[in-house]
Amino acid sequence: MLQAPAVEKDTLLAKNEIPIIDVSFGTEELPVRSVVNRVAVQLAKALENKGMALLVNHGISEEKLKTGYSHLDDFCKLPEDTKELYLRDGTTGNHGYVKPGQERFDGNTKDIRHAYNICTLNLKLPEEPLPGFREHIAELAKDFKRLTGLILQALAVALEMPLNFFVDKHSHMLDGEGENETTFRLLYYPPVIVDDEQNEYFSKGSSTYSHQKMSFDESKLGSLDLKDDELEETRINKTDVNKSVTRCGEHCDYGTFTLLVQDSEGGLEVQLPGSEKWRRIGHLPGAVFINAGELLSIWTQGKYPALRHRVVIPENSVARTKGRHSIAYFVHPDNLTPIIPIEVGPPPSTTGDTSGTKPKTRKQSFKEAKLKIYNAYQHVQRRFKETYAS
Ligand SMILES: O=C(O)CCC(=O)C(=O)O
Numbered sequence: 001m002l003q004a005p006a007v008e009k010d011t012l013l014a015k016n017e018i019p020i021i022d023v024s025f026g027t028e029e030l031p032v033r034s035v036v037n038r039v040a041v042q043l044a045k046a047l048e049n050k051g052m053a054l055l056v057n058h059g060i061s062e063e064k065l066k067t068g069y070s071h072l073d074d075f076c077k078l079p080e081d082t083k084e085l086y087l088r089d090g091t092t093g094n095h096g097y098v099k100p101g102q103e104r105f106d107g108n109t110k111d112i113r114h115a116y117n118i119c120t121l122n123l124k125l126p127e128e129p130l131p132g133f134r135e136h137i138a139e140l141a142k143d144f145k146r147l148t149g150l151i152l153q154a155l156a157v158a159l160e161m162p163l164n165f166f167v168d169k170h171s172h173m174l175d176g177e178g179e180n181e182t183t184f185r186l187l188y189y190p191p192v193i194v195d196d197e198q199n200e201y202f203s204k205g206s207s208t209y210s211h212q213k214m215s216f217d218e219s220k221l222g223s224l225d226l227k228d229d230e231l232e233e234t235r236i237n238k239t240d241v242n243k244s245v246t247r248c249g250e251h252c253d254y255g256t257f258t259l260l261v262q263d264s265e266g267g268l269e270v271q272l273p274g275s276e277k278w279r280r281i282g283h284l285p286g287a288v289f290i291n292a293g294e295l296l297s298i299w300t301q302g303k304y305p306a307l308r309h310r311v312v313i314p315e316n317s318v319a320r321t322k323g324r325h326s327i328a329y330f331v332h333p334d335n336l337t338p339i340i341p342i343e344v345g346p347p348p349s350t351t352g353d354t355s356g357t358k359p360k361t362r363k364q365s366f367k368e369a370k371l372k373i374y375n376a377y378q379h380v381q382r383r384f385k386e387t388y389a390s
């Protein structure tokens with residue numbers, strides 16, 4: 001029988017546990033100071049206590065977002081060998097198409113999603129097979145960038161730093177020649193069918209992805225057949241749900257913060273700061289979700305903790321058998337920005353007085369050097385190496 005969507009009582013949104021911040025600032029390029037000050041107060045509280053917030057009245061039109069989603073749909077419908085031409089192969093940093101299974105946040109579990117990472121608009125984009133792709137993404141990216149300007153100013157005000165402290169350190173977002181790792185990412189999570197389950201909803205043809213599929217079975221454990229254009233959905237065995245395969249493994253984002261929009265809830269969960277419990281966000285149509293990233297956490301000495309999150313294959317079969325789109329805008333500082341904790345004196349190595357401490361062994365020093373963060377670029381590169389299956 002057709003399963004009705006669960007009444008959404010158990011989400012952070014339904015329980016009023018997500019701060020909602022009005023970020024409207026008219027049509028001007030830059031917000032007036034009173035808006036920055038108000039957002040600063042609300043954002044500081046939200047990031048400190050929850051690591052996240054929902055932004056409303058942000059000025060990014062639903063229409064434009066939908067067009068963004070359909071650009072990725074169109075890309076996914078291209079023949080496999082055309083898509084291969086645009087793969088993220090590491091030669092242009094994080095830029096390019098990431099096919100299902102290519103990312104593994106825990107090193108093992110495969111993420112079943114299509115992602116198109118755009119790092120600069122000057123790099124290769126599927127403009128030839130999809131005319132208008134570049135222009136539309138550029139439009140949308142501009143809107144995200146404008147909203148980011150307000151957030152960066154609000155963060156500076158909240159931390160009692162000069163208004164443009166963060167803005168100046170994010171001057172190359174989505175442009176230049178690899179000066180900044182900011183990424184605009186289009187995402188599509190295909191419907192998931194769990195084998196040995198009768199699913200009337202799906203069999204009635206809810207998938208728009210009749211061309212675009214993969215299968216996963218135990219006999220092929222560890223090797224998704226991603227080249228099969230004949231199948232109709234992600235078909236997985238019950239025992240693999242969120243074990244061998246998931247939608248997006250648990251992680252913190254690496255940069256300053258992330259702005260995220262989604263067209264349905266479809267499995268997004270977070271761990272609130274200081275808690276290991278996974279909580280569903282819920283879906284506030286049209287809102288932009290913001291979460292703190294690792295570099296902001298380091299910058300603020302943990303005052304704004306990076307939010308751990310994941311996208312699970314939902315238990316609810318209606319949610320699971322629906323494709324889900326999202327768009328993430330990962331805000332990163334310019335690569336050479338040293339991430340020096342705010343309100344902290346000189347780094348420990350330059351404080352001078354080391355008398356009374358034992359000399360470090362070569363091995364210890366090497367380990368510490370490896371863990372030390374020198375600048376934004378080095379931090380992010382280390383994270384990419386951990387995430388992408390070769
Ligand atoms: O699609 C989502 O909701 C989250 C995606 C995400 O966390 C990521 O790509 O880093």
Ligand SMILES: [Fe+2]
Pocket residue numbers: 251252253309
């Ligand atoms: Fe993320």
